[in-house]
Amino acid sequence: MASSGQDVSEAPLLPRSRSLSFYVTLLFAVLPLWSSIPLSWLFAGYSLYSGKWRSYHLGWRALFFVALCEVVFSIYHYFLARRVSRPTPLGPGHPDEIQVAYIRLLKTGMANLPEDGGDIETLEIARPGSPAETITQLERDDPRAVDFRNSIRTWFCKVPWSSIKLVEAQKWLYWAMYNAELPPLEDLPETNRSALNDALALFQRRVGCKIEEGSNPHAMPMRLTIDNTLILWRPLSFYLLVGTINWGLRLLYKSRWNANHGYFNGLEYILRVPPNWDPQTSPRPVVFLHGLGLGLLQYHHLISHLIEEFPNRPLLVPLQPQISQDFFHPDFLNPPGRAEMAARIAGLIQHLGWAELVGEKECNTDSEEDESLSTLTDNPQRGVTLLSHSNGSYVHAWMLKGYPEIIGRSCFVDPVTFCSWEGDVCYNFFYRPCMNGIELIMRYFVGTELGVSNLLQRHFCWTSNSLWFEEIPNATDPSKTMFLLGGNDAIVNSERVKRYLSSHGVRKGLWFDPEGIHGQALVRGGPGMNIVLKWLSEHED
Structure with a gap:
């Protein structure tokens, strides 16, 4: 928390210089892949224009054919x-959901909780800092206001707070509320105008000051779903290679571990159920929600490690082609929404007999049902263990919001939802x-x-993807909930996530590696992976 004598929200963004690793990555990884497209155009165009393609030998003809395909x-x-x-x-x-989320946002940090959560053993409430605070007018130098301004200015690319003017603040608020560009104020419907004014009034209370009138085009807000996208091409051969490897891995899982590749109500998955698994006495199943990248290719070592470490335990891996560069999948550019995705996973878990949904939440089975679904039992388990990594924590959040009754335990690794x-x-x-x-690999690859940009820049919903502490069952119980963070994470501000969780009482269930980078906690043989495996094997009676 900032001290009252220091306004860190006015500190300019420190300049950074490009490291040697940037140029090495650019020269040996990015440029070779990126340049394959223009080189294919040049070679194919020259061959056709000159007519030399007719005299090419077999090798050159094959190269010419590949170039034409790339074009x-x-x-x-x-x-x-x-x-x-x-x-x-x-x-x-939904207006009500947005209002609740916005009020939660403003109340975060208002409780002035100690960063370590205080003496949680003597608390009379189950979850310290739940959203029961009042959004009062803070003084400008109140540490809570300073800290909030410093975090919110990130939405304006970290410019000094005083450079953010009223017009840009209204644009950001309107986007957060209506997922749209702010029209001229005189053209706003009265309902929208009133809602915007109310939101702005609460916002100015929380930041501890009035936002200066006017506009500053150099302090434009980030508005992910309406800003221009940056999509860089990939060669056809790259997508074919990734798809072929993932297809081969599915065959490998089937032949080595009898893991089935199937579909349920539009959800594609990998499922392994040990032949002697007993739903009444055996440990609860593990459901792994993967993150952005290359799908099975990227997470093969983790998946195989989980199967080898827990051979008598079911493992379900829902596949997400939209974030796996699975270009030829029919749903590559059709990502399911929060309710749809959560319902599919919950329906599959119920159909497998691993948990029982409360009320009228059942999902019908798609016609493309796999024989692996024959494990349905009349006596469902006490829920599943949900393990998520990075972008998979969004789906994890959707499950906790929609179907908390089927999740017995939760493990978040490098979570982006907090x-x-x-x-x-x-x-x-x-x-x-x-x-x-690292940043260049993350940006280009x-x-x-295409699929990642489509999902995150055109189908992103911040209210659905934000998980609040009070939405996590048994969040402070280390036997039920585990969080793993890396101090050098290039995506997540892990220090702030750590402070958010620990201030609400998370202690033993929080593992923080000061030197860890994004994904390092799941490296086979590493300390983070050992923590995950130990946690998965404990408290399953």
């Missing part, structure tokens, strides 16, 4: 990128200039990929 694919990719770059198809969210209302994940992933090799 055609690049044209198709261009039109898909144009389609994705259109305005978001998502309309504004403190996402502060803008660090958005800024680091899409807006921050790349200065080292993930952030500017």
